[in-house]
Amino acid sequence: MPPLTRKQREMLDREELILSAAQSLLHQHGYNHLTMDRVAETVEYSKGTIYNHFASKEDLVCSLCCRTISNLIDIFERAYQYPGTTRERYCAIGIGYSLYHKLHPMDTQNIQTVRNNAVREKVSEYRLGEMESLELKITHIASSIVQEAIDCGELDKKHQANINTIVFGGWSQHYGALLLDQSDIPLQEMGFDPVIDMLWQNANIFLDGYQWLPLSTDTDTNRLFEKISSALFDNEIKLLKQAV
Amino acid sequence: MPPLTRKQREMLDREELILSAAQSLLHQHGYNHLTMDRVAETVEYSKGTIYNHFASKEDLVCSLCCRTISNLIDIFERAYQYPGTTRERYCAIGIGYSLYHKLHPMDTQNIQTVRNNAVREKVSEYRLGEMESLELKITHIASSIVQEAIDCGELDKKHQANINTIVFGGWSQHYGALLLDQSDIPLQEMGFDPVIDMLWQNANIFLDGYQWLPLSTDTDTNRLFEKISSALFDNEIKLLKQAV
DNA sequence: GACATTTTTTGACGCTTCGTCATATTATTG
């Protein structure tokens, strides 16, 4: 790993500056109101310079998504390290995901936006590759825990061939729920409880269905949620409370 | 219900024409390549006339989504009528949703696109109301089956207060899975099975978790899938086979 | 059928935003 030249460092710093500005604009005003001119104005560089860093508006937003996935990887890795049963560690991933979503609701939506083919075709090859490798990495953390659960007998051996199906189950469940949460559907008016609560319950029921021990019927799940979130995500919780 | 005047009929016919053209363009070239000029050219009316029907491009796409949800309501109602256990009927909803998605993969993505706030703010009030009432109607079909399951004892009474949570569980699970299926993530390369298969398994496991009888461990789920889909969605299956 | 009035259609136009590229500016080298 050669040390970076001053040039390269400046380049990286500016890239960070642009990304921060874009993220801030995105959070404040949404995707449609994020314009390259506004980004340029905010960071006090010309548009051409922005385009030296990012191939298109979509490429810039995709880069923000990579950041988001990196943040989630960080969270997933913390969950992986949680000193508890495999099931608790797997649950910790979901809790982390939910809390991150509460802190940065726009990020979830952006990821889905970028996964839209129409957007994707304007993203640079390089960035798509980066995104793909991050996605691979993050699913790998989840599947590792499932594997360990099988190895230690907390999950039946017969599911060895289903590991990825189980991972996909948690993924789709959370992804769908958090996207619905972020959309403008008036869930509350329609009689639905807070999404995070429903999601937590359903995630537990789902793991019960796979007979992943210990079952939620033998657990105080409310207490478990508290325990995990305060152990791993104290910082996020604090930020959340500030925001309210 | 007064009979429609010739004018009104012409108006409705043209609206249908525009919607068909827009849907076709959308399916062929995606959201970004759908332009109002192109729609106007295709239907051989001027752009101004299109704008007499739809307040904006987003409003037009939202109208397409309402059509999609109407189609799904149709499918859900067929599932509701299925002569089987409550669990089979609830599963039938999921199967219908999956098959519809296979036939019209773009529709799933469009619904999510329209749920994006940035898009929503350009949709007419009227259309948003239409969408909301359709969404209410479709969730209602699902929750009716859950209620019947409790009433007939196939689902424990203790879940009476959780009906909407159970509905939300199925909804989010399917919504997330189908969106991931439609996105360009190379799931297969990443070692994931076909999404429809994983989804079917996970949906069953989820209901097992709620102890909704009869459990999938007492059922040949592959056969059940076949049975339901050929009984209710023969037409869709036929169309699917043609497409391949 | 001729004229007046209302309704509908049209497409040129203004505006916004993306992304480019010739030119200007700054940095580096001999």
Next chain:
DNA sequence: CAATAATATGACGAAGCGTCAAAAAATGTC
């Protein structure tokens, strides 16, 4: 300090949205 290379700039072309004054068509009246 001049020559050259690297970088930054913002005016500009292209594309698309949505509008609106004017044109065309439909309807009503005598």
